[in-house]
Amino acid sequence: MLYFKKLIVLLGLFFLVGSQAVQANTDFEKAIQGRWLSEITEEIPSDADTTNGVMKMIGVDEYLGNGALNMQGQLLMTFNYKNGTQIIASWLINAAGEWQIKNDLIYEKIVDIRAIPDFVKLNGSLLSADDQKNFFQQSGFKIEDLIPKGQTSEDQIISINDKSFGYKTKNDQGNYDVRNKTKTNAGFSTYQIK
Numbered sequence: 001m002l003y004f005k006k007l008i009v010l011l012g013l014f015f016l017v018g019s020q021a022v023q024a025n026t027d028f029e030k031a032i033q034g035r036w037l038s039e040i041t042e043e044i045p046s047d048a049d050t051t052n053g054v055m056k057m058i059g060v061d062e063y064l065g066n067g068a069l070n071m072q073g074q075l076l077m078t079f080n081y082k083n084g085t086q087i088i089a090s091w092l093i094n095a096a097g098e099w100q101i102k103n104d105l106i107y108e109k110i111v112d113i114r115a116i117p118d119f120v121k122l123n124g125s126l127l128s129a130d131d132q133k134n135f136f137q138q139s140g141f142k143i144e145d146l147i148p149k150g151q152t153s154e155d156q157i158i159s160i161n162d163k164s165f166g167y168k169t170k171n172d173q174g175n176y177d178v179r180n181k182t183k184t185n186a187g188f189s190t191y192q193i194k
Helices: 002-032 129-139
Strands: 034-044 050-063 068-081 086-102 105-122 152-160 164-170 176-184
Touching: 002 086, 002 152, 034 068, 068 105, 086 129, 105 129
Parallel strands: none
Antiparallel strands: 034 050, 034 176, 050 068, 068 086, 086 105, 105 152, 152 164, 164 176
């Protein structure tokens, strides 16, 4: 009889913990719906020609109630050369994805992604249309290689409320970075850098 009482207590605790996790996931699923602005900046290491560089991603992610995710953004790459020259290249990105929350983790999968060259600036001034076209052709850089279709991320949710969404994501070195998104009603064009 004592065994059955322990079993009933353990089952009760299991269902209590399980129902709290389901409630937390449901709360997160409701809170995340809408548009979120994010900005991610990472340094680009120097090489034989450059002293340093920066890769910046600005985007608006829209989480829909049906599990769909629409993403619009801009990738800016800044290269500072040893001779004092600076080049900034920009690509505009449109992507579609899927999202799901389980056990306080958010999973995001890229279903489709398209990127178009936006602009190239040399020392703060736009290059001619032909020079920009040549730059993008010669660079051979494709956003689709950086963020391929089918890529799935798994991030730990820290908090989501009506203003901010905090999460931890694993970087290339295997460490965790804390990142934040800010709730917005505006579309991406409001934040695009020209």
